[in-house]
Amino acid sequence: MCMFGDLSKGELPLFSLNFGVITLIPKVQEANLIQQYQPICLLNLQNLTKVATLRLNVVADHVINPSQTAFMKGRNILEGVVILHETVHELHKKKLDGVIFKIDFEKAYDKVKWPFLYQALRMKGFSPKWIKWVETFISGGSVAVNVNEEIGRLQQGDPLSPLLFNIVADMLTVLIKRANMDGQIRGIVLYLVDGGLSILQYADDTIIFMDHDLEMARNMKLILCAFQQLSGLKINFSKSEIYCFGNAQNHLDQYMEIFGCKIGEFHFSYIGIPIHFKKLSADGKKSKNGSRNVLAAGKANISL
DSSP states (O other): OHHHHHHHHTOSOHHHHOEEEEEEEESSTTOOSGGGEEEEEEETTHHHHHHHHHHHHHHHHHHSOTTBOTTOTTOOTTHHHHHHHHHHHHHHHTTOOEEEEEEOBSSTGGGOOHHHHHHHHHHTTOOHHHHHHHHHHHHSOEEEEEETTEEEEEEOOOTTHHHHHHHHHHHHHHHHHHHHHTTSOOOBOTTTSTTOBOEEEETTEEEEEEOSOHHHHHHHHHHHHHHHHHHOOOBOTTTOEEEEEGGGGGGHHHHHHHHTOEEOOSSEEETTEEEOSSOBOTTSOBOSSOOOOOTTTTGGGOOO
């Protein structure tokens, strides 16, 4: 408890404590292959980062938009899957105009610019003291590898990373919501979702929804480019996929040119689950049965 008191008063030397040693323990006698060793590491700040994660979980639901479902207490990871499937079904069944853009991020967490994270924390109301703790946890520590009793140092990650990454990724949602309010872009199924459905996220698995409008699509491309420049999260546009519905299908080549992406094909996977405009059986094949619509039932929870 004294350690937590010193941390709160700013008297705990976090930088010198944020250090661990990885030791390779042989799993068999006379081990001579790396696969025959088990790495063991105990970090000095493990208890502190665990407490920090628990405290962040308390407020995460209030500072991260409902579009994000990964690592969020009280949110079901399948919510986004259901919303995506029902939206695709709605667009196809009613022959509505719309565009779905499935984004591919490159090595997401490794690319985050820490100053952007700190600014995001400030914008969401975190105190300077908390931001300083986060900075020390994620960038001030190191790990040593014990090899033949000789120790070499490497930079390490941090257990807080999933929630911190959510805060970074949530800034894309913030940018899209502001652009939506300014009339620069427009979501889809406005009659089911207040303001229209514009984005779904599961960590870095991101789906963008747009009404059929080429000029607004160009605005969306500018938003995505600005976000990757600010955050450091690089978007692989060439590996991203676009799906067009209704009249948007007649302009598929133009959408591909705007985003520099490829045409997506049904079915596709979202967090490992197949998505199609028709109901799928357990083996991922199309079923003859329809699918009931749950968007209206969940309207209050997906105002994105």
